[in-house]
Amino acid sequence: MDSSILLPLIGIPIVVAGFALRFNPLLVVTVAGLATGLSVGMDFGMLLETFGEKFVNSRSLATYLLILPVIGLLEHYGLKERAQAWISSIASATSARILMLYFLLREGTAALGLIYLGGQAQTVRPLLAPMAEGAAVSAYGEDLPQWIRDKIKAHCAACDNIAVFFGEDIFIAFGAVLLMDAFLKENGITNVEPLHLGLWAIPTALSALIIHMFRLTRLDASIRRDVAVWKKSSNGVQA
Amino acid sequence: MSTLITINRIYYLVGFIVMLLVGMTLKDKGNPKRYTTALFWFLFGAIFLFGDIMVDQWGKSVAYRVIGFAVILISVLAGTGMLSKGSYQTTTHEERKVSSQRLGNWLFFPAVLIPVITVACTVLLKGVSIGGMFLLDQKQLTLAALCVACLCAILAGWKLTGGTPMQAVRQSRQLLDSIGWAAILPQMLAMLGGVFVAAKTGESVQHVVSIFVDPNNLFLVVAIYAIGMALFTMVMGNAFAAFPVMTAGIALPFLITGHHANPAPLLTIGMYSGYCGTLMTPMAANYNIVPAALLELKNKYQVIKVQIPTALTLLIVNVFLMYFLAFL
Numbered sequence: 001m002d003s004s005i006l007l008p009l010i011g012i013p014i015v016v017a018g019f020a021l022r023f024n025p026l027l028v029v030t031v032a033g034l035a036t037g038l039s040v041g042m043d044f045g046m047l048l049e050t051f052g053e054k055f056v057n058s059r060s061l062a063t064y065l066l067i068l069p070v071i072g073l074l075e076h077y078g079l080k081e082r083a084q085a086w087i088s089s090i091a092s093a094t095s096a097r098i099l100m101l102y103f104l105l106r107e108g109t110a111a112l113g114l115i116y117l118g119g120q121a122q123t124v125r126p127l128l129a130p131m132a133e134g135a136a137v138s139a140y141g142e143d144l145p146q147w148i149r150d151k152i153k154a155h156c157a158a159c160d161n162i163a164v165f166f167g168e169d170i171f172i173a174f175g176a177v178l179l180m181d182a183f184l185k186e187n188g189i190t191n192v193e194p195l196h197l198g199l200w201a202i203p204t205a206l207s208a209l210i211i212h213m214f215r216l217t218r219l220d221a222s223i224r225r226d227v228a229v230w231k232k233s234s235n236g237v238q239a
Numbered sequence: 240m241s242t243l244i245t246i247n248r249i250y251y252l253v254g255f256i257v258m259l260l261v262g263m264t265l266k267d268k269g270n271p272k273r274y275t276t277a278l279f280w281f282l283f284g285a286i287f288l289f290g291d292i293m294v295d296q297w298g299k300s301v302a303y304r305v306i307g308f309a310v311i312l313i314s315v316l317a318g319t320g321m322l323s324k325g326s327y328q329t330t331t332h333e334e335r336k337v338s339s340q341r342l343g344n345w346l347f348f349p350a351v352l353i354p355v356i357t358v359a360c361t362v363l364l365k366g367v368s369i370g371g372m373f374l375l376d377q378k379q380l381t382l383a384a385l386c387v388a389c390l391c392a393i394l395a396g397w398k399l400t401g402g403t404p405m406q407a408v409r410q411s412r413q414l415l416d417s418i419g420w421a422a423i424l425p426q427m428l429a430m431l432g433g434v435f436v437a438a439k440t441g442e443s444v445q446h447v448v449s450i451f452v453d454p455n456n457l458f459l460v461v462a463i464y465a466i467g468m469a470l471f472t473m474v475m476g477n478a479f480a481a482f483p484v485m486t487a488g489i490a491l492p493f494l495i496t497g498h499h500a501n502p503a504p505l506l507t508i509g510m511y512s513g514y515c516g517t518l519m520t521p522m523a524a525n526y527n528i529v530p531a532a533l534l535e536l537k538n539k540y541q542v543i544k545v546q547i548p549t550a551l552t553l554l555i556v557n558v559f560l561m562y563f564l565a566f567l
Contacts, residue, residue, distance in 0.1 A: 005442070005443050005446050006443055006446075006447070007438075007443075008435070008438040008439055008440045008442075008443045009440060009443050009444070009447070011431065011434070011435065011440075012471075012474050015474050015522070016474065019521065019522075023318065024314075024317050024318040024320075024420060025420070025421075025424055025427075025521065025522065025524070026313065026314035026317040026318060026420050026423060026424060026427055027314050027315065027317065027318025029314070029424070029427045029428060029430070029431050029522075030310070030311055030314040030315075030318075030427065032431060033430060033431045033434045036431075036434050036435060036438050036440075037434050037437070037438065039438075040437075040438040040439070042434075042437065042438075045304060047307070047434070048303070048304045048307030048308055048311075049299075049300060049303040049304050049307060050303075050307070050430070050433050050434055050437060051303075051306075051307030051310050051311070051430050051433075051434075052302065052303030052304060052305065052306030052307035052308075052309075052310065053299070053303045053307075053433070054426075054429050054430040054432070054433035054434075055286065055306060055307070055310050055426050055427075055429070055430050056286065056290045056294070056303065056306055057429075058425070058426045058429035058430070059250050059253075059286070059287060059290070059426070060246065060379060060382055061425040061426050061429065061525070062253060062287070062422065062423075062425075062426065063249060063253060063382050063385060063386070064525075065253055065256065065257070065415070065422065066249075066252065066253060066256070066385065066386055066389040067353060067385075067389055068411035068414045068415060069256070069389075069393060069404070069407035069408045069410065069411040070349060070350070070353065070389055070392040070393055070396055070407060071350070071411070071414065072407055072408075072409075072410030072411035072412075072413070072414055073349075073393070073396045073397075073400065073402045073406065073407035073410050074346060074349055074350055074396055074400070075335075075410070076329070076330055076335075076400075076402060076406075076410045077330075077335070077338045077339070077342060077346065077400040077402065078330075078334075078335035078336060078337075078338045078339025078340075078342065078346065079339070079346050079347075079350065080335070081332070081335050081336050081339040082339040082342070082343070082344065082346045082347070083347075085339065085340075086344065114358055115381075116354060116357045116358065116361075116381055116384075116385060117354040117357075117358060118354065119354075120525075120526070120529060120530040120533060121529075121533060122350075122353050122354055123350075123354070124530060124533070124534070125530075125533045125534060126350050127347070127350060129534055146537065147537075150534075150536045150537055150538070150541060151541070151545075153534040153536060154531070154534070154536060154541040154542045154544070154545045155545050156534070157527075157530035157531070157533075157534060157542040157545075158518075158542055158545040158546045158549070160530075161517075161518060161526050161527075161530075161542075161546065162518065162546065162549055165511075165514045165517065165518070166511065166514065166553075169507060169510065169511065175479070176478070176479065176510055179479055179482065180482070180506045180507065180510060183482070183483060183486060183506070184502055184506070187487075187491060189495070189502050192502050192503050196503035197503050197506065197507050199503075200503045200504040200507040200508065200564065201507050201511065203508075203560050203564065204507075204508055204511040204553070204556070204557055204560060207553060207556045207557075207560070208549070208553055211549050211552050211553055211556070212549045215548065215549060
């Protein structure tokens with residue numbers, strides 16, 4: 001076999017090894033890019049040009065930074081504290097119930113194309129996480145340890161990701177659907193409409209809903225067990 | 240036809256805000272690496288602020304090479320641990336409690352304005368022009384709408400709390416510093432994806448698969464396409480970058496041409512298999528690492544840890560869905 005056909009793949013083991021050895025990801029990615037380009041014979045100048053062009057053309061990925069000042073300002077004046085106080089006034093609110101409600105709303109609105117209705121910076125940090133955490137705090141007390149709080153907050157971020165990922169492809173004007181459509185047309189397959197792609201997203205979207213909701217129904221019990229472990233260990237220390 | 244809020248003007252705004260933060264970092268004596276931290280963000284901000292001007296003045300070739308060099312410098316600064324957090328003026332928990340009681344549920348108002356105005360502008364200002372000028376960038380409508388929404392929310396927050404926009408930017412420095420290099424990783428990966436396409440990686444994947452896999456074993460090829468999408472997405476940090484490589488390498492030659500698969504369910508479920516990979520990789524920094532920083536989690540991989548059970552179950556489900564639905 002001609003081994004030169006494998007050269008373009010050299011970036012993959014570099015990324016995997018770089019991560020395993022815990023090098024900084026920015027450095028790993030840059031080295032992987034350089035190695036891939038140079039191994040297929042691109043000259044260094046052309047490679048720099050590709051780097052610059054792609055970086056400039058993907059600046060839209062960083063526009064979420066515009067949200068940070070608003071969040072910073074509101075938190076300075078007690079947004080998180082307000083979210084926690086408000087949720088603890090609703091007696092039936094538990095961490096898992098809040099997450100389930102959010103999951104349904106987020107996947108449903110994403111399927112309608114309203115992807116920017118939520119997000120990690122827009123809704124998870126300022127609203128969802130303080131509420132889910134606040135519900136647990138009002139159930140188990142202010143001294144709830146950090147590791148249980150972190151588990152709840154990580155579930156908030158996961159909830160947003162999973163709901164939006166598997167809802168968004170149902171909406172036919174979303175980037176992924178347009179990307180698939182363009183790929184098919186480019187390769188001479190013309191009998192597929194974006195609408196078909198959106199429809200075939202539904203089985204996976206429903207599966208994601210069932211799987212993750214099932215996990216969330218068990219979250220409250222899991223938090224309760226964690227609290228029992230914490231109480232037991234803190235009693236042990238006192239005794 | 241001209242446009243009022245173009246995507247390029249939004250980039251200027253991002254660059255301008257980053258430069259304000261650079262100035263604050265330079266003055267922050269509580270940051271042990273303030274000069275290199277400031278240089279890191281300066282290079283990043285400069286690409287937003289001066290990128291378009293450089294392309295206009297010097298031509299694409301020279302400008303992109305200079306920016307490519309700056310990008311390498313950025314990754315060296317991050318890779319050699321030259322970034323550090325600083326000291327920040329914040330209120331105490333008690334002060335925040337008092338002010339949250341004073342302002343009540345009105346505090347939610349500016350936060351809720353962001354999604355509401357974004358969606359409203361996206362729907363209502365599509366194709367709207369005044370005096371021959373589009374209000375929002377029609378090609379990047381959502382991002383332009385998001386920018387309008389953030390500005391409105393800042394103004395509403397100013398009115399409500401009395402905190403000025405400048406104060407808002409100052410408060411965001413702690414958030415940006417805790418996100419750190421992860422803020423830049425998505426763009427770095429877009430760059431790596433570009434190099435992979437230029438290096439024709441898809442052909443290599445097809446070659447490797449044809450050596451190791453019997454193309455007549457339908458279930459195995461389906462599983463390799465779905466799992467390959469997930470794995471390659473984990474490396475690339477982005478299903479969009481993995482999709483053309485794996486689909487051109489496996490789905491098109493072996494499944495669509497070889498086994499007459501129905502392309503619509505095949506590709507849709509293939510893309511979703513990639514999303515399962517997105518949930519499991521630190522490379523997808525904007526979904527997995529940035530949130531861990533935003534939520535101040537001790538373990539920056541904890542979001543991934545929570546997502547893995549759902550992602551793996553769903554990936555297995557996807558293999559079967561693909562096997563049954565694409566060959567009805």
